[in-house]
Amino acid sequence: MCFKTSLKTQMELKRELMMLSANKHGFTSSETIRYSQELDHLMNVYRRVIQSGKKCSCPKVSSVN
Known part of the structure; x- marks a missing residue:
């Protein structure tokens, strides 16, 4: 789970x-x-993260069927 989502x-x-x-x-x-x-x-932490412009580096989840 990425930081923004958390x-x-x-x-x-x-x-x-x-x-x-x-x-x-x-x-x-x-x-x-x-x-x-x-x-x-x-909310303040979230605002600072958003304003920093850094992309969320969430790991890609591959579906296994």
Whole structure:
């Protein structure tokens, strides 16, 4: 799995955790805020990777039938 794909997956999971926490504990709970900050960090890293213009070097997957 390439780095960009991994970051996207991590962002999706962190967002889900944040929303679950917000629904259970409220939007201003320390847990929800922590998840929000972690998501912000992942989004900033992703933005820097995208802006760097580096291509994703995902290994080619060959299908075997």
